[in-house]
Amino acid sequence: MVSEQTQVVSRNQVRIDRRALRHNFNTITEEVGPGVAVMAMVKGDAYGHGMTETAAVLAGCGCRIYGVAELVEAVTLRRAGIGGDIFVLLGFVAEEAEQFLLYDLTPVVFLHQDIEALSQAAVQHGREIGVHLKIDCGMGRLGLLPAEVPAFKQRIDNLPGIFLAGIMAHLPEADQRQAASTPQVFSCFQETIDRLGAGFTGVRHIANSGATMYFPGMHCNMVRAGISLYGCYPDGGASDDLGAGARLQPVMSFVTRVAQVRDLPAGSGISYGHTYVTTRPTTIAVLPLGYEDGYLRDLSNRGEVLIHGRRAPVRGRICMNLCMVDVTEIPGVAVGDEVVLLGRQDDAEITADEIAGWMGTISYEVLCLFGNNNSRIHIDGKR
Numbered sequence: 359m360v361s362e363q364t365q366v367v368s369r370n371q372v373r374i375d376r377r378a379l380r381h382n383f384n385t386i387t388e389e390v391g392p393g394v395a396v397m398a399m400v401k402g403d404a405y406g407h408g409m410t411e412t413a414a415v416l417a418g419c420g421c422r423i424y425g426v427a428e429l430v431e432a433v434t435l436r437r438a439g440i441g442g443d444i445f446v447l448l449g450f451v452a453e454e455a456e457q458f459l460l461y462d463l464t465p466v467v468f469l470h471q472d473i474e475a476l477s478q479a480a481v482q483h484g485r486e487i488g489v490h491l492k493i494d495c496g497m498g499r500l501g502l503l504p505a506e507v508p509a510f511k512q513r514i515d516n517l518p519g520i521f522l523a524g525i526m527a528h529l530p531e532a533d534q535r536q537a538a539s540t541p542q543v544f545s546c547f548q549e550t551i552d553r554l555g556a557g558f559t560g561v562r563h564i565a566n567s568g569a570t571m572y573f574p575g576m577h578c579n580m581v582r583a584g585i586s587l588y589g590c591y592p593d594g595g596a597s598d599d600l601g602a603g604a605r606l607q608p609v610m611s612f613v614t615r616v617a618q619v620r621d622l623p624a625g626s627g628i629s630y631g632h633t634y635v636t637t638r639p640t641t642i643a644v645l646p647l648g649y650e651d652g653y654l655r656d657l658s659n660r661g662e663v664l665i666h667g668r669r670a671p672v673r674g675r676i677c678m679n680l681c682m683v684d685v686t687e688i689p690g691v692a693v694g695d696e697v698v699l700l701g702r703q704d705d706a707e708i709t710a711d712e713i714a715g716w717m718g719t720i721s722y723e724v725l726c727l728f729g730n731n732n733s734r735i736h737i738d739g740k741r
């Protein structure tokens with residue numbers, strides 16, 4: 359009998375390890391020390407790890423500050439019961455200014471219309487709102503130019519209901535220890551703030567994961583940790599020191615199950631376009647996932663997966679919902695066997711950085727792709 363309660367789930371499953379997430383947050387918190395706050399960057403659905411679940415886990419280990427891109431994400435967090443400070447980094451439309459007061463959110467500002475709308479909304483509510491000013495000291499992205507900062511601060515000071523609670527900038531190359539831009543951008547940041555004189559006593563923050571790890575002199579009052587929370591190193595794993603041997607732990611893994619095992623003769627073309635043709639009798643395991651699940655077509659004839667703790671190479675093009683791997687060297691592979699696309703199996707491991715290398719991208723994109731295109735389950739340590 360079929361029960362409506364029977365849970366039917368995808369064979370493709372992203373697993374989020376809460377224990378690793380806690381370990382990484384605690385490691386970063388210890389690394390920066392007691393005088394420095396840690397903002398947990400949970401934009402991008404927490405880099406594919408699930409925004410509200412991630413924020414709730416971090417709240418459980420004392421996190422009090424979160425960073426998101428858009429207002430809608432911040433409101434979602436509040437409605438899910440997340441307390442503390444929630445920063446909206448990418449601005450908002452003026453009509454929505456009131457939401458910052460209703461949900462007690464922290465706006466990052468860089469437009470005159472932002473501060474005017476916030477001031478009006480604050481006055482209407484009989485409240486004061488603290489804002490953080492975004493300046494561009496060489497990132498070449500969002501923010502005010504340093505020369506525009508004094509007048510903008512003056513404007514904030516003159517408006518009722520609003521005050522300057524912090525100033526932030528972003529670093530373009532903090533993932534590279536040697537990059538000359540990092541000290542330059544940092545000096546510009548400090549000088550811009552110094553020029554405001556004693557009139558600014560708020561919070562300063564510029565460090566992403568890269569600067570948090572590689573430039574401890576740039577922690578200021580707060581660091582904004584993203585990729586490191588999720589267990590990857592911003593330089594792609596080229597170096598792996600975060601303080602005294604503390605190792606970050608990958609939080610996400612991605613698994614599927616073998617859908618079919620097929621023995622093919624030499625000379626068989628595999629998948630669309632026959633971009634791979636077998637050169638010997640070959641055993642192929644067919645996997646029920648493809649680019650629709652974030653396992654992108656770039657991984658055709660390039661990716662590897664783990665089966666029985668051993669590596670099996672992808673053969674032929676990756677389809678929307680299928681891909682083929684060569685298990686000729688791995689005896690006894692059967693339908694239903696677990697396949698690890700990202701993460702550990704026995705003593706073997708495939709990291710997000712390794713997959714990023716095959717795809718010509720960075721771990722951030724791999725995590726977003728896998729996490730945001732598959733059903734996620736949360737686990738505590740090993741299953």
Ligand SMILES: *Cc1c(COP(=O)(O)O)cnc(C)c1O
Nearest residue numbers: 399528566567582583584585586
């Ligand atoms: C995403 C983001 C971060 C976090 O960067 P990581 O390299 O993931 O640590 C920090 N600051 C800003 C402004 C960001 O957009």
